[in-house]
Amino acid sequence: MKKDYSILIGGEAGQGSRKAGLIIAKIFNRMGYNVFIHDDYQSLIKGGHSFSQIRASDEECLTHRKKVDFILALDKKTIEKHKAILNKGGIIISGERPYEIVKELNGGRIMGNIAMIAIFSKHIGIDWKILSSILKKEISRDIEKNLEIAKKAYNETKELFKIEKIKNKVSPLVTGNEAIALGAIDAGLDIYSAYPMTPATSILHYLAEKRKTITTQVENEIAVINSIIGSAYAGKRSMTGTSGGGFALMTEAISFASIAEIPILVVNSQRAGPASGVPTYSAQGDLLFSLNSGHGDIVRFVASPGDANEAYYLSGTLLNLAWKYQTPTILLTDKELSESTYKFYPKKIKKEKELLWDNKGEYERYAQTENGISPMAYPGKTIVKATSYEHDRKGYTTEDAETIIAMQDKRLRKFKEMEKALDELETVKVYGNKKSKKAVICWGSTKGAVKEASLKLGLKVIQILFLQPFPIKELKKALKGVDKLVSVECNSTGQLSVLLSQNGIKVDKQILKYDARPLNPEDLELKLKKI
Amino acid sequence: MKIETNYPNTWCPGCGNFAILEAMKKAIQEIGQEKVVLVADIGCNSKIVDYLNVSSLGSLHGRPIPSASGIKIANPELKVVVFTGDGGSLNEGISHLIHAAKKNTDITVIMHNNRLFALTTGQYTASSPKGFKGKSTPDGSIEEPLNTLELMMAAKASFIGRTYSSKIDYTKKMIIEAINHKGFSFIEVLQPCPSFFNTFQFYNEKVYEADANEKLIKEWNYDEKGRIPLGVFHKEERPTYEDEI
Numbered sequence: 001m002k003k004d005y006s007i008l009i010g011g012e013a014g015q016g017s018r019k020a021g022l023i024i025a026k027i028f029n030r031m032g033y034n035v036f037i038h039d040d041y042q043s044l045i046k047g048g049h050s051f052s053q054i055r056a057s058d059e060e061c062l063t064h065r066k067k068v069d070f071i072l073a074l075d076k077k078t079i080e081k082h083k084a085i086l087n088k089g090g091i092i093i094s095g096e097r098p099y100e101i102v103k104e105l106n107g108g109r110i111m112g113n114i115a116m117i118a119i120f121s122k123h124i125g126i127d128w129k130i131l132s133s134i135l136k137k138e139i140s141r142d143i144e145k146n147l148e149i150a151k152k153a154y155n156e157t158k159e160l161f162k163i164e165k166i167k168n169k170v171s172p173l174v175t176g177n178e179a180i181a182l183g184a185i186d187a188g189l190d191i192y193s194a195y196p197m198t199p200a201t202s203i204l205h206y207l208a209e210k211r212k213t214i215t216t217q218v219e220n221e222i223a224v225i226n227s228i229i230g231s232a233y234a235g236k237r238s239m240t241g242t243s244g245g246g247f248a249l250m251t252e253a254i255s256f257a258s259i260a261e262i263p264i265l266v267v268n269s270q271r272a273g274p275a276s277g278v279p280t281y282s283a284q285g286d287l288l289f290s291l292n293s294g295h296g297d298i299v300r301f302v303a304s305p306g307d308a309n310e311a312y313y314l315s316g317t318l319l320n321l322a323w324k325y326q327t328p329t330i331l332l333t334d335k336e337l338s339e340s341t342y343k344f345y346p347k348k349i350k351k352e353k354e355l356l357w358d359n360k361g362e363y364e365r366y367a368q369t370e371n372g373i374s375p376m377a378y379p380g381k382t383i384v385k386a387t388s389y390e391h392d393r394k395g396y397t398t399e400d401a402e403t404i405i406a407m408q409d410k411r412l413r414k415f416k417e418m419e420k421a422l423d424e425l426e427t428v429k430v431y432g433n434k435k436s437k438k439a440v441i442c443w444g445s446t447k448g449a450v451k452e453a454s455l456k457l458g459l460k461v462i463q464i465l466f467l468q469p470f471p472i473k474e475l476k477k478a479l480k481g482v483d484k485l486v487s488v489e490c491n492s493t494g495q496l497s498v499l500l501s502q503n504g505i506k507v508d509k510q511i512l513k514y515d516a517r518p519l520n521p522e523d524l525e526l527k528l529k530k531i
Numbered sequence: 532m533k534i535e536t537n538y539p540n541t542w543c544p545g546c547g548n549f550a551i552l553e554a555m556k557k558a559i560q561e562i563g564q565e566k567v568v569l570v571a572d573i574g575c576n577s578k579i580v581d582y583l584n585v586s587s588l589g590s591l592h593g594r595p596i597p598s599a600s601g602i603k604i605a606n607p608e609l610k611v612v613v614f615t616g617d618g619g620s621l622n623e624g625i626s627h628l629i630h631a632a633k634k635n636t637d638i639t640v641i642m643h644n645n646r647l648f649a650l651t652t653g654q655y656t657a658s659s660p661k662g663f664k665g666k667s668t669p670d671g672s673i674e675e676p677l678n679t680l681e682l683m684m685a686a687k688a689s690f691i692g693r694t695y696s697s698k699i700d701y702t703k704k705m706i707i708e709a710i711n712h713k714g715f716s717f718i719e720v721l722q723p724c725p726s727f728f729n730t731f732q733f734y735n736e737k738v739y740e741a742d743a744n745e746k747l748i749k750e751w752n753y754d755e756k757g758r759i760p761l762g763v764f765h766k767e768e769r770p771t772y773e774d775e776i
């Protein structure tokens with residue numbers, strides 16, 4: 001039988017449902033399961049309603065399911081709000097007993113979530129040894145009291161069944177944002193600078209805590225991007241992350257980085273809605289904006305991961321590409337990927353060296369070369385002139401018509417090289433029934449749900465990882481034999497279809513979702529069936 | 532290595548910027564050409580980087596200060612000098628000026644104050660006198676000018692100076708002192724723009740080399756009244772942003 005469990009834990013902000021969700025996921029991870037956590041929370045600090053949906057499966061699991069087998073309700077609202085999605089035979093554990101135990105043992109109210117975890121663990125037959133060792137690792141304060149509470153809750157609870165151990169590798173669990181940070185670190189990240197904006201903020205927090213890079217928070221997004229451009233000009237690998245509004249403020253400087261040929265990596269983690277939108281919820285509404293970010297005739301690398309392993313890979317790859325091609329690169333993701341938790345077993349990324357000047361003769365920052373890539377040098381060693389103005393080979397401002405053409409042509413040659421770079425990269429992935437005439441196409445965080453629903457229906461799935469330059473060759477290969485193409489995205493105007501049609505590919509049907517909630521495989525399966 | 536470049540100079544004849552260029556050439560030669568990186572805004576002032584054979588990054592309008600901060604964080608050995616205008620740093624990029632001063636970022640900001648947007652052919656800035664008749668204010672600007680040095684004082688700049696472009700040696704000395712100052716240094720250079728706001732006579736009559744101190748900042752409020760003190764009004768040692776990072 002398939003082993004696939006879904007657990008929802010909810011409560012008010014401040015009750016620790018998110019932390020509890022992570023601990024539950026770690027328990028399943030220790031039992032050998034693949035796990036995934038979707039976190040839903042509101043833009044408030046205390047009160048309201050937040051919940052995590054944890055899924056554990058013996059098969060790949062990159063998305064939550066709509067229905068759950070357990071509801072762990074730290075407050076009453078959790079039951080009211082979610083009982084409709086409880087599977088037949090599902091179990092609700094209400095918060096009353098956990099909080100009573102906490103009271104009986106004079107614990108802090110926040111410890112209610114630990115009592116809840118213990119009750120749940122006993123129900124599903126987790127050994128005390130496993131539970132207590134995970135709790136010891138995960139709890140940073142008052143560990144004795146927490147364990148006492150957990151023990152009491154555990155001992156007084158009945159075992160309902162025993163979940164089986166699976167012989168799978170136990171891998172670390174990371175959020176998408178953590179994976180993004182780790183990929184960049186492995187590609188040699190020196191400096192991360194940002195202005196807080198959900199859902200990108202946790203990259204800043206994670207890197208600040210990790211202390212492997214210089215991490216700064218500066219006055220606004222415009223300062224952030226101009227500052228990392230300065231750092232990259234001085235030879236340090238630099239990066240930032242933000243969401244739509246902050247990204248919009250950065251666009252002038254994306255254009256600056258392009259003409260000045262300064263390598264930077266910018267993460268745009270999308271939230272729902274235009275402008276301030278819905279800060280803690282997800283969407284894929286910035287695709288076309290990101291592809292067109294920055295004024296002028298420019299090409300940037302834009303790539304979008306579908307899970308944490310891809311997030312790591314693409315973040316590191318984009319940082320390497322930025323330095324190889326001296327260009328802005330954009331990692332386009334969203335709340336759903338940034339803040340969901342995945343099992344982490346990526347292909348290792350290594351720092352790839354940039355093309356350096358050989359120290360011969362007089363340095364020309366924008367030397368004309370066959371492929372448009374000029375060797376780099378950094379100030380302090382020789383004279384390096386870079387600028388946001390159109391310039392000559394040495395980096396002096398120009399208005400001369402011939403020089404303008406020559407420089408644009410040099411960049412165009414480089415853009416061509418960037419296109420060629422796609423040949424060496426994994427730009428398009430195909431899953432499922434390769435012979436199916438019906439294919440579902442997607443990008444970004446929807447991968448998990450799309451893959452799961454489509455595979456069940458025997459369809460082919462095409463996921464686009466690189467969105468600019470557009471991997472048309474690979475995509476055409478993937479589309480061989482397909483006569484019906486269905487696109488799935490979390491926006492209302494079908495931006496992927498627009499991009500595809502610009503590249504001569506017609507989408508026959510669109511499935512669009514824009515309620516700011518992530519896709520789930522059950523609903524998607526129903527929709528796909530109808531097409 | 533020569534300090535000049537072969538780049539043709541496009542400033543208007545008689546522009547105050549020529550004198551600033553002279554002062555800067557002398558200052559850089561004393562400090563050492565390799566150690567210095569210039570970061571430019573956009574404006575007449577910013578063309579200076581094309582005239583100096585020194586590493587430079589031409590940033591966006593209003594944004595040279597964050598670019599300079601990024602360079603300094605990346606390589607603290609470099610002496611980073613920003614060229615900006617009153618339009619660039621009191622209008623478009625004023626937040627960066629204030630934050631860099633507050634953080635005590637170890638860079639030098641040289642603000643050419645011609646008290647208008649020159650490269651866009653003459654509109655008022657936050658430093659223009661009230662009543663200034665520019666192309667966008669034919670009936671005169673209705674805003675009071677900002678006292679830049681007072682602003683820098685409030686923002687905790689650790690070095691605040693004012694000079695006048697025509698005083699080349701005086702300016703050179705102040706630039707060297709500012710670059711050697713550990714921490715954020717700000718120099719306002721009063722710079723006449725003969726094409727749109729010719730203030731040569733005005734400044735020639737009014738400026739004086741003062742035995743400057745913080746109180747003297749108030750002596751001139753960017754109006755017609757009184758004398759205009761030059762000098763270093765404030766200097767203090769405190770840990771820099773890069774020290775603490």
Ligand SMILES: Cc1ncc(C[n+]2csc(CCOP(=O)(O)OP(=O)(O)O)c2C)c(N)n1
Pocket residue numbers: 572573574575576577592615616617618619620643645647648649650651656
């Ligand atoms: C984002 C942006 N807005 C506007 C401009 C147009 N612009 C170029 S220079 C300038 C003002 C220059 O004034 P100032 O900084 O005082 O320098 P000056 O030319 O007087 O030396 C403006 C507004 C620009 N280049 N970029």
Ligand code: SF4
Pocket residue numbers: 541542543545546547548575576645649650723724725726727
């Ligand atoms: S417009 Fe004014 S500031 Fe610009 S070069 Fe001419 S005189 Fe100098």
